[in-house]
Amino acid sequence: MQLFFHPELDNNTDQFNFPTDESRHISKVLRKNSGDIVQITNGKGIWFEAEILFPDHKKCSAKIISRTQVPPKPYQLHMVVAPTKLNDRFEWFLEKATEIGVHQITPIICDHSERKVIKMDRMEKVIQSAMKQSLQSYLPQLNPAISFKEYMALPKSGELFIAHCEVDNRKELSHSAAAKQNTTILIGPEGDFSSDEIKAALNNGFQAVALGNTRLRTETAAIVACTAIALVNL
Template identity: 45%
Template structure:
């Protein structure tokens, strides 16, 4: 199945951009009459036929459209501190997209070693992941924010903070309610500071544990992503 990300579909005739046209015609060697699939990142999944195989402006005719394709029954937002090694953060973006996530916010914390994320590059990784995993929804990647800025306006039905301090914490599955809007905070390699944890608790975040092992930032974020998706499927 040949799949293209086409976020600006507005009619039954669509022209691929130059890069996608070249990939379609020169690399995949598709031609007039061949069928391809399109996703718009907003839940639309389309079957289209090539009507012009120009390598710079390939034209398609949309012959079938499905809306809310494979829509999940919940909304998941993970706010995570970018890792010092950016490859690990990008690995999280890819795998979380494949599993299922709606929104990601890079947060800069007291102990963060990385202070910047390249949004354009990160979005390309997410786009590649939705195409690979046949997702019709493109996760929203927000600009990086300071922890305190983020906490001051964070909203969700259920808000979790995963941290390593020896305070009372519960597993996500304890008292879990399905089909809600969830927000999870994941800290940097050195964990959230005590002040940050207190601020989160004061803002209504529930402290959670992700198991007995001490997890890397990107692993903890992916574990939370997996658990919430799994519990909503049970």
Template identity: 55%
Template sequence: MQLFYSASISEDSDQYTFPREESKHIIRVLRKQIGDTVDITNGKGFIFKGEIIDHNPNKCTIQLHSATFKEPIPYRLHIAIAPTKLNDRFEWFLEKATEIGITEITPIVCDHSERKQIKEERFKKIIQSAMKQSLQTHLPVLQPITSFKDFMTSQPKATLSCIAHCEEGIKHPLTKELTAGKDVLILIGPEGDFSPEEIKQAVTLGYKEITLGNSRLRTETAGIVACHSISFLQQ
């Protein structure tokens, strides 16, 4: 199954014309013909089935026939994570987190952050591509990059709000804190970890200090471990 994405399709849509690049891919690469079926998601849970009625490689058009709704993952996971110094590592995190299951991602700039800007549109395309590749129908939300301080003062806590860090002290394994179906918010810091002041602020606001294992993990690896741990609990 080849899944395409368009945020503009709704249950009321009758026809849809693909942008030029996707039209070329459908007609010249996939070699679709008039009458062939195409599947599209709008990232809001629906899969639409349509039949090609115009196989122009510049504006492939389909007649939509059906819409099926798929339930989202049975939990909400929001990870606020510092972008890595190397873009490709953060892009890898976005891709794999989407494949595993995540609902929201917020890039945060921390005291020890080396990267303070992101390519938001590129990151959104990576998430869209990962959603399509893994045949999912709910597009994770990528929030604009924000400072740790602003995030902490504006973001409502989840049922379980945690901060993962490498400082000494009493920390609880994430797997021991999880309960199926909970809304979870996890803070993951940069390569230099959260500063003591940031950890103190989070704890003061009620965040639980957690560990993701015995090894010291890279930022992007920590994000994936958190995603997998929460996803595995739902199986």
């Protein structure tokens, strides 16, 4: 099954045109014809079935023939992750986290961060592609990059965890997280969070957790954390 993305569709949509990139894919790559049926999501939980009216490579038109509201998951996962030095590693995290199941992602700039410039447009495309590939109806929210200090000043709710490498009384995330809870997890840069950042997080209600017995790269740690929360909620 091929899933398409159109953020402007809603329950009132009857006929519409696909964006240029989706139109090109439908007509040039998949070679869809008039009368063919395609599946679409608006990224907000509605799954549409539509009939192709005119498969133009610049402005493919279609009409909605059915729509289904997909219920949201009983929990929300917010990953707050320091961007990696290499862009492709962070993009790999975005792709896999979307496939596993994440609801919100915030790139966070820390004391030890080596990368502080974020290409938001490219990251949005990676997330959209992963959502379609994994046949999901909800597009994860990608927030603008923010400094650790600025993030700590924001209001927070639900279960709060910080994964770091300092030796202390950390518990395993898989033993600390509860099912059907909104959860936020902080993952630091390659050089880990600074001692001051760890103290600030603990003072703001975060629980220190471990992600196993080995030292993980930032993107690997973030995926392990996403997986742990997904397994808790099976």
